[in-house]
Amino acid sequence: MAAQTLAEAAVNEGNYAVAFPFFGAERRGAPVLAFTRIDSKKIFSKTQVYAPDCVVVLDDSLLDTIDVVAGLKPQGMAIINSKEKPEDIDLGKIIKTATVNATSIALEILKAPITNTAILGAFAKATGIIRIESLEESIKEKFGEKLGAKVGERNALAARTAYERTITGKSRGVKKLEARKQWLPTHQEIPVGGALIEGKTDAGLIGPGSFIENKVSGWATYRPLRDRAKCTMCLLCWFYCPEGTIHRISDRGDLMTNYDYCKGCGVCANECPVDAIKMVRARA
Amino acid sequence: MITIKELSDDNLFTAGHTACPGCGVAMSIRNAIRVLGKDTVIYVPASCAVVFGTTFPYGAWKVPFFHTAFENTGACLSGMQAAFEKKGKKVTAVGFAGDGGTYDIGLQSMSGAAERNDDVLYICLDNEAYMNTGIQRSGGTPFGAWTTTTPVGKVIQGNRRFKKNLGDIVAAHEIPYYATLSIGHPLDFIRKVEKAKNIRGFRFLHMFTPCIPGWKMDPAKTVEVTKRAVESGMWTLYEIENGEKRITHKPGKMKSVKDYLMMQGRFRHMSEEDIKKLQMWVCRKWNLHYKEKGAPEVCEIPQFEEHHAVTEEHREMHGP
Numbered sequence: 001m002a003a004q005t006l007a008e009a010a011v012n013e014g015n016y017a018v019a020f021p022f023f024g025a026e027r028r029g030a031p032v033l034a035f036t037r038i039d040s041k042k043i044f045s046k047t048q049v050y051a052p053d054c055v056v057v058l059d060d061s062l063l064d065t066i067d068v069v070a071g072l073k074p075q076g077m078a079i080i081n082s083k084e085k086p087e088d089i090d091l092g093k094i095i096k097t098a099t100v101n102a103t104s105i106a107l108e109i110l111k112a113p114i115t116n117t118a119i120l121g122a123f124a125k126a127t128g129i130i131r132i133e134s135l136e137e138s139i140k141e142k143f144g145e146k147l148g149a150k151v152g153e154r155n156a157l158a159a160r161t162a163y164e165r166t167i168t169g170k171s172r173g174v175k176k177l178e179a180r181k182q183w184l185p186t187h188q189e190i191p192v193g194g195a196l197i198e199g200k201t202d203a204g205l206i207g208p209g210s211f212i213e214n215k216v217s218g219w220a221t222y223r224p225l226r227d228r229a230k231c232t233m234c235l236l237c238w239f240y241c242p243e244g245t246i247h248r249i250s251d252r253g254d255l256m257t258n259y260d261y262c263k264g265c266g267v268c269a270n271e272c273p274v275d276a277i278k279m280v281r282a283r284a
Numbered sequence: 285m286i287t288i289k290e291l292s293d294d295n296l297f298t299a300g301h302t303a304c305p306g307c308g309v310a311m312s313i314r315n316a317i318r319v320l321g322k323d324t325v326i327y328v329p330a331s332c333a334v335v336f337g338t339t340f341p342y343g344a345w346k347v348p349f350f351h352t353a354f355e356n357t358g359a360c361l362s363g364m365q366a367a368f369e370k371k372g373k374k375v376t377a378v379g380f381a382g383d384g385g386t387y388d389i390g391l392q393s394m395s396g397a398a399e400r401n402d403d404v405l406y407i408c409l410d411n412e413a414y415m416n417t418g419i420q421r422s423g424g425t426p427f428g429a430w431t432t433t434t435p436v437g438k439v440i441q442g443n444r445r446f447k448k449n450l451g452d453i454v455a456a457h458e459i460p461y462y463a464t465l466s467i468g469h470p471l472d473f474i475r476k477v478e479k480a481k482n483i484r485g486f487r488f489l490h491m492f493t494p495c496i497p498g499w500k501m502d503p504a505k506t507v508e509v510t511k512r513a514v515e516s517g518m519w520t521l522y523e524i525e526n527g528e529k530r531i532t533h534k535p536g537k538m539k540s541v542k543d544y545l546m547m548q549g550r551f552r553h554m555s556e557e558d559i560k561k562l563q564m565w566v567c568r569k570w571n572l573h574y575k576e577k578g579a580p581e582v583c584e585i586p587q588f589e590e591h592h593a594v595t596e597e598h599r600e601m602h603g604p
Contacts, residue, residue: 195348196341211337211344214300235288239470240507242310244299261299265306265496266504279504 001142002116003034006123009130009138010038018043038129054127057081058102058115060089061218069095078171079122081115086169097171098126100162103221109158113221117143117155121162132163216243220264222279224257230276231255237268237277286474291318294346301344303336306503308493308510309409310336311467313380316407316489319477322347324376325368327361329390330354331382332416332495333409355389357381358397361404369403376405376481383410387423387448398457398486405480405487408450411495419498423448426518427562430550431498441553446565451490455524460485463523463532466492468510472521472533479523492519500549512544517570531573538583541566 007017015038022033035049051071060082062068069078069091077096080089083104086097102118109118117139124132136156144152198207205213224237238246238255245261246268248254259282269277296317303310309332317324325348328334334351337344352360357379365377381390386408394406413431414420421431426447430436434443455462461483463476480487492513494506501509513519514535521533541563545551554562567583 196343206341208343208349209298209346210342211300211302212298214302214342216300216302219305236470239288239291239315240311240467242303242305242307242314242506243301244295244297244314248293250293258299263305265506266502267306267311267506270504271507 002120003036005117005138005142006036006120006130006135007038008142009135010036012138013130013134015040016043018046022048052076054079054123054129056119056123058119059218060084063089063091064218067092069093077127079119079126079166081119081122085167086171089171090175091171091173092175093171093173095171095173096126096168098122098166098168100166102162105158105161105165109161110154118158118162121159121164122166124159125163125166126168132160135159215260216263217260217282220259220262220282222264222266223259223262223282224264224266224268224277225280226255226257227276227278228254230274232274232276234273236271236273240267240271242267286319286478288470288474291315291474292321294318294322296322296324296346297337298344298346301336302339303332304496304503306496306506307332307336308411308467308495308506309333311506312409312465312491312493313337315467315470315473316378316380316477316491317347319474320376320378320405320481323374324378325364326350327357327364327377327379329357329360329379329381329385330416331380331385331409333380333382335416354385356393357385357390358393358395358402358404358406360393361406362397362400362402365402365404377403378405378407380407380409382414382416383408383412383424384414384420384422386410387450391453394454394488395457398454398459398488401459401485403484403486405489407489407491409491409493410450411493411498412447413495413498415495415498424450427565428545428551428554428558430500430553436553441555441558442551451522451524454488454490455527455529457486458527459488461487461523461525462490463488464490464492464519464521466510466514466519466521468507468514469521469533476523476532498550500552501547505547509544509547512539512547515539516541516544517566517573518544520569520573522573534574538570 003019007019010017017036017038019036037043051073053073053076055068055072055078057068057080060080078091079098081102082089082099083101084099086099089097089099100122102115103113105118106113106115120135121132124130124135136159139156139159140152143155196207233253238248243261243263245258247256249256264282266279269279297314313333326345327350338349343349361377361379368375386394397404410424412424412426413422419431420433421443424447425431425443428442430442436442451462451464461480465473465476467473476489480489492510494509496503514521516539518541522529522531542559545554
């Protein structure tokens with residue numbers, strides 16, 4: 001939706017633009033991709049963007065797992081939703097970087113951690129490709145039409161606030177990121193009528209139970225904090241947790257939450273009969 | 285009977301799967317497999333459960349898992365069970381089909397397995413629409429609900445048909461065990477899964493599993509919404525064992541269906557008139573299930589007998 005809004009704003013300014021998402025498993029909170037192309041001439045290229053001029057990252061937890069600037073042009077720019085300053089962000093190479101704490105802005109103005117409109121404001125400030133006024137118009141129109149004029153105006157305000165709070169600078173280039181290897185066998189590698197059995201490849205575990213290597217903590221905006229003194233060990237949180245990330249430690253009669261797999265849904269806090277669980281910001 | 289404390293600690297459905305935060309399906313299958321134990325084989329047709337639980341070459345299940353086409357859950361389960369029996373292995377063959385895969389697409393196959401009374405456990409995860417493909421209406425979608433195929437317009441708002449009574453359809457096969465479950469009632473949930481595990485013949489468990497994006501609600505309210513559904517009568521907890529029906533959880537005083545509806549974005553557009561219509565459907569269901577409790581106050585305003593049989597819309601759609 002942000003990619004489309006941006007494209008519409010560009011079109012309203014008299015440019016040509018296309019926007020489209022990458023179709024994958026679209027689950028709430030899961031990493032997704034979307035592309036926008038803007039040009040003063042007609043755009044004939046219909047492929048995904050592999051060498052972008054600008055990368056926008058809506059969640060800085062992705063920086064630890066994915067090389068977000070792979071393919072970025074040398075003079076390109078990265079815009080990152082983070083509480084850090086650009087100088088403190090390590091992208092593996094030194095490039096122009098802008099940061100804004102879009103999650104805080106979204107929580108403040110929209111009362112929900114939906115950062116896509118706020119980050120557009122940062123994009124306008126950092127790149128100057130588009131004027132903030134036309135972006136506001138486009139947000140009001142696009143979101144207003146679907147969710148009501150009030151929501152549209154609040155989203156435009158989020159973009160404006162982010163525009164004002166964006167910090168630009170240069171990133172650090174210290175760490176080396178290896179792309180996560182993928183194991184995708186060809187059809188000859190799997191026996192006919194055979195099953196995928198538990199196994200270990202260069203890319204990690206495969207087969208039954210291998211999702212355990214898939215850390216999903218990056219999805220979470222909040223995470224639960226349990227007050228041991230209040231807890232009565234009723235185990236309702238353990239029962240309800242859809243991720244199964246709350247573990248029982250039988251010999252101590254205690255519970256332990258592994259935040260690696262917590263998506264921060266808040267069911268445990270909502271269902272706790274003695275209110276022993278509070279949700280706190282995962283990355284404040 | 286197993287209590288929550290006695291449930292197994294093994295995570296046979298591991299963490300790290302890619303379901304949405306607060307997914308009702310993930311909660312239900314995790315706890316079902318906790319009760320069923322490791323001597324279980326799983327079949328899942330096309331649904332969210334296959335996408336978030338097994339993305340080739342990775343998987344969350346630690347028990348044998350099989351997946352083919354959408355419409356053949358019943359047939360596959362029968363085949364799997366027969367194969368294991370031939371090999372002399374005692375396992376529980378369990379199918380987790382969605383409401384689309386049970387109410388609409390898999391109905392014939394499920395009916396076949398039920399008719400043969402094959403020794404399998406069929407679990408329907410009812411989230412009241414085709415959520416995996418992006419929220420399309422199914423036979424399980426309740427009246428008034430927004431889906432992408434029943435949009436909210438100026439003339440018609442949301443789904444115009446009432447939820448199909450799957451319970452009676454399944455029970456009409458005269459199977460040994462049919463039960464409805466809700467994740468918001470843990471003891472009832474565990475007891476029914478355990479009971480179904482130990483019965484021989486075709487068993488059917490009907491689970492009520494909220495869908496966060498499809499119902500447009502706060503992920504923290506997954507369990508709360510199932511409790512409200514039971515309190516308002518939108519979902520009733522009962523079991524049919526060898527033709528004998530038994531109510532397993534009697535809610536207190538009936539709550540207005542509005543409390544349940546307003547929690548979810550998919551119902552928020554509903555007009556007073558539509559809510560009344562749905563309330564009458566709920567009242568009818570309530571009176572059917574909790575006869576001895578008598579009609580609650582909300583039901584006594586208009587005559588509820590008339591509502592479902594022939595409404596104006598039914599006439600328009602199907603003729604008189």
